[in-house]
Amino acid sequence: RLSSMSEPKLVRPPQVTVAGLLVMGGSVVVVLIALGQGALLHSLDTRAAVEKYLDQPFGDQLGLGVQGTLTLLRVVWTVAAVSAAAAAVLGWYAMQRSKGARVALSWLAVPLFVASFFFIGVSGASAFPAMVTAAVVMLWFQPARDWYDGITPPAPEPPPLPAPLPRSPTAPTGRDPLLDLPPPTAPPLYATPYAQEQRRDANPEMRPRAATWACVLTWLGSATTVVLMAALVISVLHDPGILTDGLREQPDLVDSGVTDAVLRQFLYAIAGAVTIWSVAAMALALLVWRRVRWAAIGLAVSAGTACLVCLVALIGSLQFVVLLGVCAGTLALLLRPESRAWLRR
Secondary structure, eight states: OHHHHHSOOOOOOHHHHHHHHHHHHHHHHHHHHHHHHHHTTTSHHHHHHHHHHHTSTTGGGSOOOHHHHHHHHHHHHHHHHHHHHHHHHHHHHHHTTOHHHHHHHHHHHHHHHHHGGGOOSSTTTTHHHHHHHHHHHHTTSTTHHHHHHTOOOOOOOOOOOOOOOOOOOSOOOSOOGGGGSOOOSSOOSSOOHHHHHHHHHHOTTSOOHHHHHHHHHHHHHHHHHHHHHHHHHHHHHHOTHHHHHHHTTSHHHHHHTOOHHHHHHHHHHHHHHHHHHHHHHHHHHHHHHTTOHHHHHHHHHHHHHHHHHHHHHTTTOSTTHHHHHHHHHHHHHHTSHHHHHHHHO
8 A cells, every 4th residue: 555655646648548539439439330330231222232242343252142241241330339339448448547458459449440341321431440440559659658557757857056156255235135045946836937937948858749749630630541542442443333423423524535444543543642641641740759850841741731632622522621620730739839849959
């Protein structure tokens, strides 16, 4: 009992808090989506989608009928719902510094990620299992790893105090005796601006929260974008008409004489470029985490460019609102004074 009372209380890093909230919130959404998919399992739309998939080159090699595929989907959605429900509970225990909950979440992230490719009929449904998976991966990075291991970060060394000036042995001249006292060795009791500045200067190497959140938002947004691009390419490979049927409804494309093969190649090029862009943004965020100034400039340019792209895309669809918020938040956090001052040192 005495040892537990004398042990210093470890402060939970913001990284763990963000990851835990994303795991719990995303898991609840996955449970609702999986239940909705199970309720529509025997609908005519689902059966028609399954029959269309089984008639394609990849689906006809599975050796499954319509009923067998529906049974497989029921099993996958049930596993996803159970795994997400367990992850929602374990996310709370992971925020309470439970190493067992973190390990269990790592195992549950695998079926959740696999089940994201089986969600049909719901736009953007695969992004939520990917978000939960990325949040679980965050729990294995620093400083979350040291927090789970009970390692206390070293206390910053206080700045050296200036040597007091020697007192003159001459006779008193009416000088205020308070001016001859040695300088203070501790900050004032009240939270004055001077005390806050002293505490900030005492540990100039500490990463500000704005820079931490900018890196976390970049990793989450980029990882989700990569998963969505991969899911889009896989969907087009399995069903080439899923893209061309929608684009052919536009009269400009019909009159231009663009073939379906050209449209698919254009989609693959766009998906590849966006994937490379997202991976590069994740690498820049890692360098910003390690306090590389030029990487912060590159990440800010990338986030600003992504904001412009999302604003243009919003004209045709409102599905880019979340991505626009992530990019704008990253740019705003990188431009905060504490982030720029930390990177300049």
